[in-house]
Amino acid sequence: MKTTKIILSALGATFFYFFAKYYITHTTEPGFQEAIFLAGIMAFSSFIHNFWELTDPKRGRNSKRAFARVISAGLFGFISTLLLIHETSLPAFLGIVALSIALSWINQVITGN
Amino acid sequence: MKLKLLFAVLLGLLMIGVTAGSAAAAPIHNQPAPQGGVGAGSVIDTRFEGNGVISTSTYPIYLPQLQRWLVYQKVRHGSEGYFKLTVYRIPVFGYDTLIAFPDGMKVYTNKASGMKYEGKVGIAYHFRKSGWFVWKIQLKLPVKFTAGRGHHAVISVGGSPEVLIGGPVASLVNGEKPKLFTALKGLLSGQITKSNVISIVAFALASGANVDVLVFNEV
Numbered sequence: 001m002k003t004t005k006i007i008l009s010a011l012g013a014t015f016f017y018f019f020a021k022y023y024i025t026h027t028t029e030p031g032f033q034e035a036i037f038l039a040g041i042m043a044f045s046s047f048i049h050n051f052w053e054l055t056d057p058k059r060g061r062n063s064k065r066a067f068a069r070v071i072s073a074g075l076f077g078f079i080s081t082l083l084l085i086h087e088t089s090l091p092a093f094l095g096i097v098a099l100s101i102a103l104s105w106i107n108q109v110i111t112g113n
Numbered sequence: 114m115k116l117k118l119l120f121a122v123l124l125g126l127l128m129i130g131v132t133a134g135s136a137a138a139a140p141i142h143n144q145p146a147p148q149g150g151v152g153a154g155s156v157i158d159t160r161f162e163g164n165g166v167i168s169t170s171t172y173p174i175y176l177p178q179l180q181r182w183l184v185y186q187k188v189r190h191g192s193e194g195y196f197k198l199t200v201y202r203i204p205v206f207g208y209d210t211l212i213a214f215p216d217g218m219k220v221y222t223n224k225a226s227g228m229k230y231e232g233k234v235g236i237a238y239h240f241r242k243s244g245w246f247v248w249k250i251q252l253k254l255p256v257k258f259t260a261g262r263g264h265h266a267v268i269s270v271g272g273s274p275e276v277l278i279g280g281p282v283a284s285l286v287n288g289e290k291p292k293l294f295t296a297l298k299g300l301l302s303g304q305i306t307k308s309n310v311i312s313i314v315a316f317a318l319a320s321g322a323n324v325d326v327l328v329f330n331e332v
């Protein structure tokens with residue numbers, strides 16, 4: 001896996017950490033429902049961002065790649081939020097970064113991109 | 114074939130969102146139809162209401178494929194009224210708005226209804242309505258017209274933070290540069306490709322980003 005991919009992935013995980021933390025601290029008794037909500041946000045946002053892959057014939061219409069990204073973003077959102085709810089700040093942050101890089105690598109293995 | 118079907122379904126959903134927004138924007142119970150600012154996948158209108166409002170005029174602004182109005186109001190200096198923000202949008206997650214009032218104007222955030230007050234961001238007041246499918250927002254915010262005699266403006270900017278933040282973050286998590294930024298960069302450098310246009314349109318519709326300016330004169 002390329003270094004730039006790892007850096008981008010870690011950067012995304014850091015942004016998500018602060019975004020999710022803000023959301024969780026503004027929620028009374030965060031739990032499973034918040035994890036589903038943030039997973040939904042990540043999956044839908046990823047879908048919107050990869051929408052062009054499904055419609056542009058010149059770029060290959062790679063639906064497999066687009067859906068792999070949607071699923072991995074949703075999974076990332078769900079597990080990361082649960083980590084953030086049940087762990088203290090530093091372990092949660094490290095776990096989220098590790099998860100992001102791992103999912104990015106799995107995504108690359110599956111789609112070859 | 115499946116992709117064509119998927120595309121048709123998605124396009125259909127977007128159309129339903131737009132149609133529902135337009136239909137909802139029609140006058141209900143003698144309320145004026147939203148006429149104000151400009152929104153992507155959303156309709157926005159801001160204006161003052163209440164005893165302190167003397168008159169309301171609208172001036173058309175001609176934009177390509179879209180006609181919107183600039184709302185101009187005369188209000189009585191020192192009197193009270195309320196600021197009303199109405200938004201209809203494609204229902205995707207929550208909606209946040211930042212409202213900048215002129216200096217010296219009294220704003221009673223503790224009496225606001227329809228949205229939750231989140232605090233100040235610089236000079237702007239931050240309000241939020243959260244949820245999975247927020248399609249209609251109506252903020253009523255009591256104010257006192259104490260900005261001083263003369264012309265002033267209230268600027269409102271809004272959108273779904275979940276989509277605006279979540280989109281680029283989801284791309285980064287997958288180890289890629291956010292498509293939105295590369296598409297914007299491409300368009301600015303003259304690369305008007307189908308993928309760039311689709312990315313920006315899809316993002317703009319889902320985010321429901323909008324802006325409105327209300328001009329008023331305290332007399």
